[in-house]
Amino acid sequence: MSTPHELDRMIDDQLDGNLQTHDGNESALTTELITLANSFTLDANFDSALARQFKTSIAVQPKTRRRVGWQRMGAAAAIVLFALIAVTLSVPQFRAFAQEIIDDLFPRSEETERTIEYIPFDQDEFEDFDTFDALQDAVEFEIKLPDLGNAYVFEVGMTILSRNTILMRFSPPETEFPDYRVMQQPLVDATSSGIFWFGEEDNLIGPEAEILEVEFGEYIGEFVQGSWVTGDHLTEGAKDYFWRSDFPIYHLRWQDATFLYEIKLVSTDPIQPEDLVAIAESMMDD
Amino acid sequence: MEDQLTGKPYQQFLTQSQQEDKADSLNAQTTVSRDFSAVYEAHKLTMYRYVLARVGHVQDAHDITAQVFLKAYQNAATYREDSPVLHWLIGIARHAIIDHYRRARTELPLELVQQLPHDAPPIEETVENRLRLKRVAEALNSLSEDRREALTLRLFAGLKNQEIAGVMGKSADAVAMLVHRGVQDLNARLGKDDQ
Numbered sequence: 001m002s003t004p005h006e007l008d009r010m011i012d013d014q015l016d017g018n019l020q021t022h023d024g025n026e027s028a029l030t031t032e033l034i035t036l037a038n039s040f041t042l043d044a045n046f047d048s049a050l051a052r053q054f055k056t057s058i059a060v061q062p063k064t065r066r067r068v069g070w071q072r073m074g075a076a077a078a079i080v081l082f083a084l085i086a087v088t089l090s091v092p093q094f095r096a097f098a099q100e101i102i103d104d105l106f107p108r109s110e111e112t113e114r115t116i117e118y119i120p121f122d123q124d125e126f127e128d129f130d131t132f133d134a135l136q137d138a139v140e141f142e143i144k145l146p147d148l149g150n151a152y153v154f155e156v157g158m159t160i161l162s163r164n165t166i167l168m169r170f171s172p173p174e175t176e177f178p179d180y181r182v183m184q185q186p187l188v189d190a191t192s193s194g195i196f197w198f199g200e201e202d203n204l205i206g207p208e209a210e211i212l213e214v215e216f217g218e219y220i221g222e223f224v225q226g227s228w229v230t231g232d233h234l235t236e237g238a239k240d241y242f243w244r245s246d247f248p249i250y251h252l253r254w255q256d257a258t259f260l261y262e263i264k265l266v267s268t269d270p271i272q273p274e275d276l277v278a279i280a281e282s283m284m285d286d
Numbered sequence: 287m288e289d290q291l292t293g294k295p296y297q298q299f300l301t302q303s304q305q306e307d308k309a310d311s312l313n314a315q316t317t318v319s320r321d322f323s324a325v326y327e328a329h330k331l332t333m334y335r336y337v338l339a340r341v342g343h344v345q346d347a348h349d350i351t352a353q354v355f356l357k358a359y360q361n362a363a364t365y366r367e368d369s370p371v372l373h374w375l376i377g378i379a380r381h382a383i384i385d386h387y388r389r390a391r392t393e394l395p396l397e398l399v400q401q402l403p404h405d406a407p408p409i410e411e412t413v414e415n416r417l418r419l420k421r422v423a424e425a426l427n428s429l430s431e432d433r434r435e436a437l438t439l440r441l442f443a444g445l446k447n448q449e450i451a452g453v454m455g456k457s458a459d460a461v462a463m464l465v466h467r468g469v470q471d472l473n474a475r476l477g478k479d480d481q
Contacts, residue, residue: 002466003466004459004462004463004465004466005462007462007465007466007469008447008462008465008466011440011441011465012446015444025473026469026470026473029469029472029473029476030441030469033422033441033442034441036418036419036422037335037338037339037441037442037444040334040335040338040344040347040419041331041334042330042331042334042348042351043348046348046352047330050326050330050351050352050355050356051323051326051327053355053356053359054322054323054325054326054355054359
């Protein structure tokens with residue numbers, strides 16, 4: 001039997017790769033355990049996905065302010081469009097059509113607890129970008145950039161090209177939260193492939209989630225608080241995720257004639273719909 | 287400051303401009319948060335294998351490793367410059383493992399979990415290795431807390447006794463003794479199981 005320091009030197013030697021050069025029960029055990037440890041590495045996909053969380057922040061260029069003349073023209077156009085929407089909503093047959101579109105913004109799950117399925121996609125077409133310009137160059141449509149002020153930086157932009165979807169993350173330079181995620185997808189792709197991001201099958205919200213309708217400019221959007229969460233407190237036999245309406249993740253979705261948009265905010269401070277509407281307005285005012 | 291695992295000065299993880307920034311005004315808290323990618327790359331395998339030996343389950347070890355780094359990233363402001371980054375990470379991991387065994391893990395929102403491909407193709411370790419790991423983890427958990435901790439950090443995380451001494455707040459000689467007795471205990475425990 002070795003002394004503690006002899007064992008220590010032997011383990012050092014084994015950790016350096018000399019696993020078969022010692023005899024005895026202690027050596028056999030330490031060799032086996034070190035070999036066992038070395039046989040386990042992080043899953044490559046998991047590793048890259050986690051590493052992506054820790055990208056260095058890069059400052060985003062301030063958005064160019066539009067001219068006052070355009071503001072006035074835009075405001076006038078918004079009033080006309082808003083009047084048209086009001087007429088549409090006042091006529092039953094038109095309202096039915098409009099309501100159908102609004103309902104589709106946040107489809108509901110019928111289950112409080114469920115397994116979330118993912119649409120598989122090729123890792124090769126999943127890309128991330130350090131700058132807004134690089135992200136813009138990667139897609140064929142114009143990306144709407146929110147005006148979040150100087151307190152936030154562009155963390156990363158992402159796209160899955162086959163789904164024509166983009167996501168941008170913004171947060172303060174030195175902290176993780178608040179964390180804004182702004183997503184944009186052509187309506188035609190959202191209709192044919194499902195809404196938005198990371199291949200989640202249907203982007204449902206929980207059955208008891210409260211949907212608040214909001215109006216800004218000519219747009220009608222929907223605001224929801226909550227998230228699907230997972231944890232060990234799920235009862236045995238329960239599914240992977242359950243919906244929590246009080247979870248501090250806030251969503252605003254809306255659409256224009258061509259695109260579907262979502263702002264998702266992770267914040268430890270209480271958030272009102274107006275807070276996200278102000279960001280949405282900054283995207284749509286060009 | 288020197289990174290205890292790699293032996294390299296911690297500043298080597300930073301870019302030149304970051305080092306200049308640091309020299310000017312930044313403290314260690316901003317250093318960690320600014321270059322967390324380097325922290326993750328330097329310590330991910332150590333942390334994963336440490337957690338793996340403690341919980342004995344590959345998927346749980348992945349989940350807990352993610353929790354540890356995400357929590358460290360989000361709480362970089364709590365990092366104290368006078369202790370190595372690895373000690374700080376192991377402290378977070380210990381709490382995460384305790385939570386795991388209490389079955390009261392922090393809820394992870396889908397927005398974070400969905401970026402971790404649980405449904406990725408199966409990890410290519412053999413079934414035998416996984417079964418062996420489970421048995422070793424059970425045997426480790428039957429040891430006294432100090433012996434288990436010292437043995438796990440020495441054999442699975444690959445730390446030196448001096449480094450473990452810093453983590454555990456003991457002398458290197460005391461750690462050598464804990465490892466020595468831990469090996470004897472584990473040998474007896476696994477030997478009985480094999481019979």
